[in-house]
Amino acid sequence: MVLTSQLTSYNHLPPTAQKAPPFQGGDEWAYLMGRDGLGALLPFDICSTLCDNAHMRKMFQYRLFPHKKQVQKLNETLEECRWLYNHLLGTRKTAYEERGESLSLYQQQETFSILKTERSSLKAVHSQILQNVAVRVELAFKAFFRRVRAHAEDPGYPRFKGYGRYDSFTFPQSGFSITHDNRIVLSKIGTLKMVYHRPMKGKVKTCTLHRSSTGKWYVSFSVECELERLPETPTQVGIDVGLKTFATLSTGEEIENPRFFRKEEKALAHGQRKHSKLAKGTPERRKHRKVIARVHERIAFRRDNFTHQESRQIVDRFGVICVEDLQVNRMVHNHCLAKSIADASWTAFFAQLSSKAEEAGRAFVKVNPAYTSQTCSICGHRQKMPLDVRVLDCPCCHVQLDRDLNAAYNIRGLGLQALGLSVEAPRL
Numbered sequence: 001m002v003l004t005s006q007l008t009s010y011n012h013l014p015p016t017a018q019k020a021p022p023f024q025g026g027d028e029w030a031y032l033m034g035r036d037g038l039g040a041l042l043p044f045d046i047c048s049t050l051c052d053n054a055h056m057r058k059m060f061q062y063r064l065f066p067h068k069k070q071v072q073k074l075n076e077t078l079e080e081c082r083w084l085y086n087h088l089l090g091t092r093k094t095a096y097e098e099r100g101e102s103l104s105l106y107q108q109q110e111t112f113s114i115l116k117t118e119r120s121s122l123k124a125v126h127s128q129i130l131q132n133v134a135v136r137v138e139l140a141f142k143a144f145f146r147r148v149r150a151h152a153e154d155p156g157y158p159r160f161k162g163y164g165r166y167d168s169f170t171f172p173q174s175g176f177s178i179t180h181d182n183r184i185v186l187s188k189i190g191t192l193k194m195v196y197h198r199p200m201k202g203k204v205k206t207c208t209l210h211r212s213s214t215g216k217w218y219v220s221f222s223v224e225c226e227l228e229r230l231p232e233t234p235t236q237v238g239i240d241v242g243l244k245t246f247a248t249l250s251t252g253e254e255i256e257n258p259r260f261f262r263k264e265e266k267a268l269a270h271g272q273r274k275h276s277k278l279a280k281g282t283p284e285r286r287k288h289r290k291v292i293a294r295v296h297e298r299i300a301f302r303r304d305n306f307t308h309q310e311s312r313q314i315v316d317r318f319g320v321i322c323v324e325d326l327q328v329n330r331m332v333h334n335h336c337l338a339k340s341i342a343d344a345s346w347t348a349f350f351a352q353l354s355s356k357a358e359e360a361g362r363a364f365v366k367v368n369p370a371y372t373s374q375t376c377s378i379c380g381h382r383q384k385m386p387l388d389v390r391v392l393d394c395p396c397c398h399v400q401l402d403r404d405l406n407a408a409y410n411i412r413g414l415g416l417q418a419l420g421l422s423v424e425a426p427r428l
């Protein structure tokens with residue numbers, strides 16, 4: 001059968017790779033958004049030996065309501081950070097170009113006391129925040145060198161941040177606290193109103209303030225907490241995502257596309273049409289950018305709400321979760337709005353499945369999606385399946401299966417194969 005060659009990735013990493021990446025400022029947004037690379041998961045048997053420390057990092061994010069003066073203070077802090085970021089980037093660049101020297105993180109941090117005498121406005125910012133800016137520069141360079149080593153076509157030298165392009169700062173250890181009535185106290189900024197909508201569990205490590213594209217303020221805490229294992233279950237599921245329905249499970253269930261997809265798609269199309277009519281560089285166009293940012297933000301909120309609920313249900317119900325690796329079938333950026341909204345939703349959905357499954361001790365597998373629609377899940381016969389053919393009609397074993405359900409079966413089959421499990425009630 002062709003199936004073995006189709007296997008791509010399953011999160012079957014050596015113990016060293018299993019540790020959560022060291023948490024450093026600058027990375028936290030990638031973390032929060034749940035990009036790939038989080039949540040490597042293992043089959044149960046390997047898991048139990050690896051998760052000795054049984055700890056993981058989690059993000060808790062809350063909306064802030066700073067008053068006018070505090071907003072000004074927060075924005076000033078961002079601006080100071082931006083200045084420092086650009087300054088550190090610049091000195092690294094000149095040190096290298098003029099003297100062939102590579103400056104280290106410590107060498108840069110040591111210059112802070114001199115910098116503060118030259119630029120007194122830096123003193124208004126908590127020293128730990130400034131230290132963290134240097135860490136971000138360091139990370140940017142590390143990422144750059146990693147890309148160079150990987151022979152990336154365009155490794156992309158770290159960039160200077162333009163006005164308004166620096167939107168978060170981090171207290172890496174201290175300088176922040178939460179009052180008994182759930183307000184947040186930030187050193188050198190003040191006491192801010194916070195919507196503490198869910199309690200934090202675990203030990204708070206870092207605190208990051210973030211300004212959204214629409215000017216809202218958020219605080220996110222990185223917390224070290226204990227894993228919340230769910231009781232083991234032998235149930236398995238394969239999930240096929242598509243445009244007709246949001247997802248089809250190998251159990252025959254379908255997750256419908258939420259209604260807001262279509263509604264928001266219209267709002268976005270409308271906004272973008274209007275935006276393109278406004279002349280470039282005009283204040284109207286600048287102002288209108290906010291309208292579009294707001295639609296994007298609303299889509300992201302509703303999408304996350306939807307995918308979080310769906311992924312929670314799946315992780316609660318199934319012990320082994322198999323999905324297709326969307327990276328393999330790299331969907332090029334396309335102009336079809338429906339597709340791009342769905343695309344972002346699947347990515348979020350899979351990332352959430354991955355991290356929820358990790359915490360719960362469930363197995364999560366990504367398989368190569370090639371031929372999952374064309375192959376008969378019963379006998380393995382492969383045939384052409386144009387997109388408009390909704391039913392797979394197998395000439396070999398005469399089975400008739402819904403196209404998406406057949407793909408879900410195949411995804412489950414490939415995933416189980418990758419884990420070395422059999423399809424029916426595995427011994428776990």
Ligand SMILES: [Zn+2]
Pocket residue numbers: 376377378379380381394395396397398399
């Ligand atoms: Zn067949």
